[in-house]
Amino acid sequence: MADSVLEVRNICKKYGSRVAVDDLSFDVLQGEVFGLLGPNGAGKTSTIRILMDIFKADSGEVELLGGLPGQSRERVGYLPEERGLYRDQRVLEVLVYLGRLKGVDGAKARNRALELLARVELEEWGGKRVKELSRGMQHKVQFVACLIHDPELLILDEPFQGLDPVNVEMIKGLMRSLVSEGKTIVLSAHQMNLVEELCDRILLIDDGKALLYGSLKEIKRDFAPNSVRVQAADLPVDLPGVVASERQGDVTLLTLEGIGAQEFLAGLVAHDVQVESFERAAVPLNDIFVAMVQGNTTPPQGSLSTAEKAKAR
């Protein structure tokens, strides 16, 4: 198992009588994309601000890159949800300043800024004032700002906000290449399709508490209904274990009972059915998110225990 770059143990944060973060524990592993998910007001931003040492936790412990939060500001890149830039200053000037605040010397920060601006196709905008840039461009510059010091860990709060599909693809590509360079990313986003695409593991929180925690694949498998999608030329109607079937174009969604997918596939083969495609029906993360947050479902045994384990540690 990879080393943890971030270990959070039982952190709590209250604002007056309102509990923002309630006994939260989780780990982020080296080289992964970790999704921090939750509805608005769930406590994500408060949690992130505690990680960044902008807020202090009332109780609990955080170990970030082997030290206390705030001890390794130079090694962490942070893109806050509430973000902006000095509007009256020039793009390059702002980037160099933010780089210097991260401890990078001026010339190096400048070179790095130029290189990154080229990567997000803004190389010609370095000399322009920030206010002359479109919103989307400003978002990309903000993204560049959090990479200027070549951080090991990136904490990205809603990085896709305000971006068009082309730029979303660009940022996604950039994130993938950062991960391939060995960086770790903590991603907080509301676009569940993007989270599904990018994240290895997730933590879903609501009201400051952990609802789901663990590998995205495992969680999806745990939540998956016992159903399969089959495409076959001639599917018999009286297959054993099938309690419902629904045609979806060429594919038939079969809900099973008392039989596993593997066993059902063996049965199809035994019945000499010409199977063209066969897959376990997965449930979209979006549905899991909505169901969990609305309290329509309880976490399946596996995910619950993962979350419970995280809390118990």
Add this chain to the structure above:
Amino acid sequence: MKKVLTIARHEYWVNVRRPDFIIFTSLVPLLGIVALAVSLIFGRQAGGAIVRMFDGGTEVTAVVDQSGGFTPLLPRFEEEFVPYSNEAEARTALEDDEVQRVVVVPNTYPREGDVTVVTEGSRFSGSGTRGLRSFFIAHLIKEIEDKTLQARLIDPYDARVEYVGEQAQASGGVAGEILSVMVPFFFGILLAVTIFVSSGYLVRSVAEEKSSRVIEIVLSSVTPQQLLAGKVIGLGALGLTQILVWIASTAGLSGGLVLLAGIVLPLLLRWEVFVLALVFYILGFGVYAVLIAAIGTLGSSFQESQQITGIFIFVAAVPMMLTGVIMTDPNAMVVRVLSWFPLTAPTTMMLRLPLAAVPWTDVAGSIVLLLVTIPAVVWFGAKVFRLGMLMYGKRPGALEIVRLLRHA
């Protein structure tokens, strides 16, 4: 510390290039240049008009000499004095504004010394008899052959006064004495004004960082204390730059003479006042700037931040409003009390020091009090700053702030 300096340098360079800073800083040199231009373009006329406006010295006097002692007029008085044969004619000339004053010397003058002056000038300006003394003496002594005696009668002595008492530092006669009080006094006012001006820049800088949402990115790189310290140092330096530009431009426009004679000498002659004023400037700026920057973060816009910080500016400005009291009695009880209150101490002392020998207990006491206040203000300020910077939307009420601060 490196980050603090990076912030300070950034704040300084960003603000020093702002159009409003440049305009405000250029005001003093510009006014000087305008004054120079006026005197160059309009030459003596304009100069004369200005001098007359303030001085009234070039008025023309009609002389009705019935005693015969003033006829003919001595050549050097011909420009300002015109002989008239009778009083009625002279009064008409006065009404027609050809002359500004009529002096009637009756034939009883040699014995009685009685003279009638008719003038349109006000009683207050003292224009009734101005310049008459030398006119009369010159004519009375014109018969004396001995030129040296003549000169001595006109100007009996040229005194070089040597002061040996406690107030002996001032030199250069009466003007020097006045300068040695007034220059440090205005220097104090200038420093006090700079505190307010720099604090204004500080409020704006904080409000802008907050409203543009850049603050959270910055706070992920530095601590609130570092950010606060960097801003205070950078913008404090900006205020000092303004003063230096003003002093330098005054010196430049006057060929260095005013600087040397008018500012540096009096300041150097009373160097302890100069040093103490600087100490109070730095301490005062420390207290106000931190407070204002921190409180300023609670507003949701620049205007709102300005309103909230206005109350502190007002408290700090109280001594300026009491300048009259301070000038009359620099050691009055109310002044002493203000010197012992951290928020008013810097401005009070800056105004008070040049005017009198301030008891050393007051000086030491207020310095110690400020030194104790600053860490408290920094601690409190960083807390408010951390809270206020990330609080968007509605401005919190006082109670809510207190409640939130307990958890910040």
